[in-house]
Amino acid sequence: xxxxxxxxxxxxxxxxxxxxxxxxxxxxxxxxxxxxxxxxxxxxxxxxxxxxxxxxxxxxxxxxxxxxxxxxxxxxxxxxxxxxxxxxxxxxxxxxxxxxxxxxxxxxxxxxxxxxxxxxxxxxxxxxxxxxxxxxxxxxxxxxx
Numbered sequence: 001x002x003x004x005x006x007x008x009x010x011x012x013x014x015x016x017x018x019x020x021x022x023x024x025x026x027x028x029x030x031x032x033x034x035x036x037x038x039x040x041x042x043x044x045x046x047x048x049x050x051x052x053x054x055x056x057x058x059x060x061x062x063x064x065x066x067x068x069x070x071x072x073x074x075x076x077x078x079x080x081x082x083x084x085x086x087x088x089x090x091x092x093x094x095x096x097x098x099x100x101x102x103x104x105x106x107x108x109x110x111x112x113x114x115x116x117x118x119x120x121x122x123x124x125x126x127x128x129x130x131x132x133x134x135x136x137x138x139x140x141x142x143x144x145x
Protein backbone atom coordinates (compact mmCIF):
# COMPACT_ATOMS: atom_id res chain seq x y z
CA UNK A 1 0.00 0.00 0.00
CA UNK A 2 2.84 2.36 0.70
CA UNK A 3 4.08 1.62 -2.80
CA UNK A 4 0.83 2.87 -4.31
CA UNK A 5 0.92 5.99 -2.13
CA UNK A 6 4.50 6.66 -3.16
CA UNK A 7 3.63 6.18 -6.81
CA UNK A 8 0.72 8.51 -6.45
CA UNK A 9 2.96 11.21 -4.96
CA UNK A 10 5.39 10.77 -7.85
CA UNK A 11 2.63 11.10 -10.34
CA UNK A 12 1.49 14.25 -8.54
CA UNK A 13 5.00 15.70 -8.66
CA UNK A 14 5.29 14.90 -12.39
CA UNK A 15 1.89 16.44 -13.03
CA UNK A 16 2.83 19.51 -10.96
CA UNK A 17 6.08 19.86 -12.90
CA UNK A 18 4.15 19.61 -16.18
CA UNK A 19 1.71 22.32 -15.04
CA UNK A 20 4.59 24.59 -14.03
CA UNK A 21 6.28 24.10 -17.43
CA UNK A 22 3.07 25.00 -19.21
CA UNK A 23 2.61 28.02 -16.97
CA UNK A 24 6.17 29.15 -17.68
CA UNK A 25 5.63 28.67 -21.42
CA UNK A 26 2.42 30.76 -21.29
CA UNK A 27 4.21 33.47 -19.30
CA UNK A 28 6.99 33.59 -21.90
CA UNK A 29 4.51 33.80 -24.78
CA UNK A 30 2.60 36.57 -22.97
CA UNK A 31 5.87 38.46 -22.39
CA UNK A 32 6.86 38.18 -26.05
CA UNK A 33 3.43 39.36 -27.22
CA UNK A 34 3.58 42.36 -24.84
CA UNK A 35 7.06 43.26 -26.09
CA UNK A 36 5.90 43.05 -29.72
CA UNK A 37 2.91 45.30 -28.99
CA UNK A 38 5.14 47.80 -27.16
CA UNK A 39 7.60 47.80 -30.07
CA UNK A 40 4.78 48.38 -32.55
CA UNK A 41 3.41 51.26 -30.48
CA UNK A 42 6.88 52.80 -30.28
CA UNK A 43 7.35 52.40 -34.05
CA UNK A 44 3.98 53.99 -34.83
CA UNK A 45 4.77 56.86 -32.48
CA UNK A 46 8.19 57.41 -34.04
CA UNK A 47 6.70 57.37 -37.55
CA UNK A 48 3.82 59.77 -36.85
CA UNK A 49 5.56 62.17 -34.47
CA UNK A 50 7.65 63.96 -37.15
CA UNK A 51 4.55 64.45 -39.28
CA UNK A 52 2.62 65.88 -36.36
CA UNK A 53 5.50 68.21 -35.44
CA UNK A 54 5.78 69.30 -39.07
CA UNK A 55 2.05 69.96 -39.27
CA UNK A 56 2.18 71.95 -36.04
CA UNK A 57 5.11 74.01 -37.33
CA UNK A 58 3.23 74.76 -40.55
CA UNK A 59 0.18 75.63 -38.50
CA UNK A 60 2.27 78.05 -36.45
CA UNK A 61 3.60 79.70 -39.62
CA UNK A 62 0.11 79.89 -41.03
CA UNK A 63 -1.18 81.46 -37.84
CA UNK A 64 1.57 84.06 -38.06
CA UNK A 65 0.56 84.76 -41.66
CA UNK A 66 -3.05 84.95 -40.56
CA UNK A 67 -2.14 87.60 -38.02
CA UNK A 68 -0.70 89.65 -40.87
CA UNK A 69 -3.80 88.93 -42.91
CA UNK A 70 -5.97 90.05 -40.00
CA UNK A 71 -4.07 93.33 -39.94
CA UNK A 72 -4.66 93.64 -43.66
CA UNK A 73 -8.33 92.82 -43.17
CA UNK A 74 -8.68 95.43 -40.44
CA UNK A 75 -7.15 98.01 -42.78
CA UNK A 76 -9.52 96.70 -45.43
CA UNK A 77 -12.41 97.24 -43.03
CA UNK A 78 -11.21 100.77 -42.51
CA UNK A 79 -11.03 101.23 -46.26
CA UNK A 80 -14.50 99.71 -46.60
CA UNK A 81 -15.77 102.16 -44.00
CA UNK A 82 -14.18 104.96 -45.95
CA UNK A 83 -15.64 103.50 -49.13
CA UNK A 84 -19.09 103.47 -47.51
CA UNK A 85 -18.55 107.07 -46.51
CA UNK A 86 -17.35 107.79 -50.02
CA UNK A 87 -20.44 106.14 -51.52
CA UNK A 88 -22.65 108.26 -49.28
CA UNK A 89 -20.67 111.30 -50.39
CA UNK A 90 -21.11 110.27 -54.02
CA UNK A 91 -24.87 109.93 -53.49
CA UNK A 92 -24.97 113.30 -51.82
CA UNK A 93 -22.87 114.80 -54.56
CA UNK A 94 -25.02 113.19 -57.22
CA UNK A 95 -28.09 114.72 -55.69
CA UNK A 96 -26.47 118.09 -55.26
CA UNK A 97 -24.36 118.08 -58.44
CA UNK A 98 -26.59 120.58 -60.08
CA UNK A 99 -26.21 122.91 -57.09
CA UNK A 100 -22.52 122.47 -56.30
CA UNK A 101 -20.98 121.65 -59.64
CA UNK A 102 -17.83 120.32 -57.91
CA UNK A 103 -16.99 116.65 -57.33
CA UNK A 104 -14.95 115.81 -54.23
CA UNK A 105 -11.90 114.43 -56.05
CA UNK A 106 -9.80 114.25 -52.85
CA UNK A 107 -12.19 111.76 -51.21
CA UNK A 108 -12.20 109.66 -54.37
CA UNK A 109 -8.39 109.64 -54.50
CA UNK A 110 -8.12 108.75 -50.82
CA UNK A 111 -10.54 105.81 -51.22
CA UNK A 112 -8.67 104.52 -54.27
CA UNK A 113 -5.34 104.90 -52.47
CA UNK A 114 -6.62 102.91 -49.46
CA UNK A 115 -7.92 100.13 -51.70
CA UNK A 116 -4.65 99.99 -53.63
CA UNK A 117 -2.67 99.58 -50.37
CA UNK A 118 -4.29 96.22 -49.59
CA UNK A 119 -1.68 93.47 -49.80
CA UNK A 120 -3.64 90.83 -51.71
CA UNK A 121 -0.54 88.67 -52.30
CA UNK A 122 0.05 88.35 -48.56
CA UNK A 123 -3.64 87.60 -47.99
CA UNK A 124 -3.59 84.92 -50.72
CA UNK A 125 -0.40 83.43 -49.27
CA UNK A 126 -1.99 83.20 -45.81
CA UNK A 127 -5.03 81.47 -47.28
CA UNK A 128 -2.81 79.00 -49.20
CA UNK A 129 -0.73 78.30 -46.07
CA UNK A 130 -3.88 77.65 -44.08
CA UNK A 131 -5.08 75.25 -46.78
CA UNK A 132 -1.70 73.44 -46.73
CA UNK A 133 -1.95 72.93 -42.97
CA UNK A 134 -5.61 71.94 -42.88
CA UNK A 135 -5.27 69.21 -45.53
CA UNK A 136 -2.76 67.03 -43.56
CA UNK A 137 -4.70 67.60 -40.35
CA UNK A 138 -7.90 66.50 -42.11
CA UNK A 139 -6.15 63.37 -43.42
CA UNK A 140 -4.80 62.69 -39.91
CA UNK A 141 -8.27 63.12 -38.40
CA UNK A 142 -9.74 60.79 -41.02
CA UNK A 143 -7.48 58.01 -39.71
CA UNK A 144 -9.60 57.91 -36.54
CA UNK A 145 -12.98 57.66 -38.32
